[in-house]
Amino acid sequence: MSLSPPATLTPLSAEVVLGKTPSLKEPVLLDGALYWLEQRPHEQGRTTLMGRAAQGQEPRECTPGDWNLRCRVHEYGGGPCAIGRRANGEAVAVFVHDADRCLWRLDLDQPGAEPQRLLTPQGKRFEGALGGGLIDRQRDRWIGVLERDGQDHLVALPLAGGELVELHQAADFCGYPALSPNGARLTWVEWQQPAMPWDCSSLWLADVQASGQLGPGRRVAGSTPEDPKAISVFQPNWAGRDLVVANDRSGFWNLERWSAAEQDALETPRWQPLLHEQAEFAMPQWVFGMSTHAWDGERLLALACRQGRWELGELKDQSWRPLEQPCSDLAGLCAQAGQLACIASSPTHPSGLLELDLKTGSWRHQPAAPCPIAQEAISQPQELWFDGHGGQATQAWYYPPTGGGHSEAPLLVKSHSGPTAMARTGLNLAIQFWTSRGWGVVDVNYGGSTGFGRAYRERLNGQWGVVDVADCAAAAQALIEQGQAHPKRVAIEGGSAGGFTTLAALCFSDCFSAGASRYGVADLSALAEDTHRFEARYLDGLVGPWPEQRALYAARSPLNHAERMSCPVIFFQGLEDVVVPPEQTERMAEALRNKGIPVEVRLFPEEGHGFRKGSTQIEVLEATEAFFRAHFAL
Template sequence: MSSSPIRSGVPLSAALVLGKTPSLKEPCLLGDRLYWLEQRPQEKGRTTLMGRPVGGGEPQEHTPGAWNLRCRVHEYGGGSCALGLGKDGRPVAVFVHDGDRCLWKLALDQPGAEPMRLIEPTGERFDGALGGGLIDGTRNRWIGVLERGESDQLVAVALDGGALQSLHQAQDFCGYPTLSPDGGQLAWVEWQQPCMPWERSQLWHGTVSASGCIEGARCLAGSGPADPQGISIFQPIWAGDDLVVASDRSGFWNLERWQEEQGRWEPLLPMQAEFAMPQWVFGMSTHAWDGEAIVALACQQGRWQLGRLAAGRWEAIEQPFNDLAGLCAQQGRIACVASSPTEPSGLLELELSRGQWTHTPAAPCPVAPDALSVPLELWFEGHGGQPTQAWYYPPAGGSHDQAPLLVKSHSGPTAMARTGLNLALQFWTSRGWGVVDVNYGGSTGFGRAYRERLDGQWGVVDVADCSAAALAVVQRGWARADRIAIEGGSAGGFTTLAALCFTEVFSAGASRYGVADLSALAEDTHRFEARYLDGLVGAWPQERERYLERSPLHHADRIRCPVIFFQGLQDVVVPPAQTEAMAEALRANQIPVEVHLFPDEGHSFRDGATQIQVLEATETFFRRHFQL
């Protein structure tokens, strides 16, 4: 990083904004220490376990060298490391090492201790995917998810090593197990195809017997594929002896508590706010029990805030960050990953009794605060005249009228355009571009009805909303209509290609591992998303014609502007054949095309060198074709 912050008017380099700053994930307070996962782009995306004393102090790397903590359950993973106290009361970590895909145990209070493998691989690697687990200290074991073949199950393994013990076979998918404080009850989430967990899912509960088996497993909440009232359940926790979840049966993911005697759920805090997010990965956390109260993250109109439940009401906790994730709590102290439009992502710690907080950035910000472009909230008429939201970032210097515009289409498509400092976005504004980051219909953070705008309408609503956002910026005099580019990755790559096909708003596009052929994706993707398109497009193969109508590959002749593609050759979510076919179709139509392939990358790019190359190549490509 630069030794002194870069001032306004200086273009940022890709190497400065990417490739060096680690991503912080899944903080965990345990005793007098704070632990977290650190994914390092400068080490080809390797993830390691870090720890330091609560309140600050020198960080310690617990898994140095070649250790790489990564879960591959459902391909997207998450929850690669569980921390807790063993039967002897000593802190321990159990993690999945990506080298052999096995579970390993590490004693955290023994400096220099070497990890111990708990299960043996079947050949070079373990046969299956493990993750999303917890430490059952009472029984001295790890409990988590095993994905093998076409099903998930809850399994356990002793912290001394041994064979996996099957605890519960899910009908289809499962995750997020949570153990009651006395170790006698286990709750977890399940869902079944064709539904995704944020569409319809259920909370399951069982009693843990003296032998460690799960008995009396039953469904307590949520809905299945056949239920016309879609209800999604997110992140069960134990608040003392009470079981608490986020459920969206009210239209927003709100917190509810199970009342065993009445056999019903009690809303804890009815609000038009989201206390959850789409469960793409394990390890996400938006609420926690600090020993006395429930603390939570809530999203209202695209901004996150931190608060607690006090006497049945929401009490916001004052702190300056509005992009928050990964909440954990212990004995009146909370921690999470936090950022704001002018503060980089870092670890936020807060003592509830005194209201004092500290924030430790993952890396210093190389840009002076007055040189940063701060997002302006933009509401506009989207598809069908619906009020739709985006964040607009003005170009450096504030000269809007002649500025080129970059439209960002997020992935998911359930993700959301967040407000935390994004230096890759600042790369563009420092070069005189305006950027509009669109929360198109289907995005999270605005309630279930906003998410459901995309039901059966993928390739229609998202395209219309991104186009409308661009035109809204132009109509305000903030950009030139003939210099609008669009870019996105994965689902955002599909929206990018579809927008180039079916509108005339954009003059260039960049697709990172984007979907080009919906029918091919329906037939050739991984288990987790095998039926996702049923809800986004229509039942396959019954609605084949609709798939063809919306697939950019089948309408490549409509694209009249240059396109640049980026694709990892290890991608099993969107196979490389999609990018190759789309690029070839455009070449056949004499459209300027550039393709960058990365042999060691999968779906999303983890290596910092790759990230830098992508950003530099995209900017060079757009600049050349816009004659800037």
């Protein structure tokens, strides 16, 4: 069960790091067959469906050519493909094709079959966004989410084709539907502005009537904005006839079960905590298709995050039994009939498919691409705890440069996106790109990050641009004081929310000597007034109610404080970005130029919020390194 030894390459080139390594997502087991999505940066970011009939067989591409599986619900998407069996027993995939935004059916039992368009033609492109669905075998249909005209709907579509049928209109947002094994009940998650789903959300349950329509729905877990205590739920799942969900009412996303025997008997659901752990069994619901627990037909399996590290285990008799396997960064869990699969990596092995036989305990890890660097040359993450904002214990992962850290080494501080994301421990070749060139890298889990409980996430409430900035600066200072970095050779970089933290850190701290912002927020007021529906009220929690707190937005916006910035900055911006419009980057860069600060701007006409093309990603990494090297005289 050993992982194959990688080849050596020092220093790493950007082409090797980013050029052709696909990103694997959302594995599904179906009666011994394994399917997964593969996003390919060398094919302009196209996502295709891959499949393998049985373990040991060669995988095949199920959607070759120009098919591009992509969901655009809530802009961030996820869950573009549902896999299951039809009423006649045939295996089927239903996916959203990005070219026309329509649903297509692919018959998986017929190799070489062409996808069939399911929606009645309505022109070149479907008006609205579809995704996050499942296969309803009993009624031979797809059930999923439709976002249209500022509203979310649960809808159904016959697998033989036809028109969408509305099942339920959410009060605001909805997603993550799960159908009971007998098809009699449907559960889903809803949330309402100004809350984000990881702040306050509720679990709904309804009977499926003989007509296929839903009976009256009722809230059975979680909370609404009117409730005195905010609770978030994640990924409803059926364990046989019982209902399981992750619920953070204890302060951590722990798993709870609602017994089938009580589902009809009790007016108020009685949820039984399956564990009382200071660990997270969930993650922030930015996209559809996420999975951290699964029922294989006999046992409940889960992923748990403790202090920034993920582990895999089985829940039984209110106890946690870790399963032996080599990885500490895990996502996308699926299981069926004693088999388990997920996307996994470790500090020394790249991301790939991890498969585990629950009966024998044997595992197999197949990376998406061979590791291009010898294991002995890999800089492994070292846990760093330091006093962050307000003296609170804060965590980061420090990667020393090749040969070890020293007082003359340059340091790159990474501020992750979200800002609810987390710095993870899986092998990140982009980090190794820097360490192989003599840089130390510190990936900061600043206050607001996921993986450490609700209280850690809520440190950022009303404090975006304050707590995150202080924590990133404190992480750098801790390493400088340890003799691991030169105080005048500290750079910071980040994308999206991390780009805002980067720009704010360059304005409001004196720790950094250069910065790189990828589609970063420069003007909070403009973001509050001009962003997409999903995040339209996000800043109410991160900064304050808009527009009542307009003065606070102005005070936190880097664009309004360009005079406080004194170090060079490089910007990267997609011209199709609807989350952070390009105008924000252009205004920020112009303000710095007017002050005489060295600025470089790279614009990408066919990119949006988050770069998908391999050529773009390579250019960003190479340009950032060249920019820092020139201004640090390295």
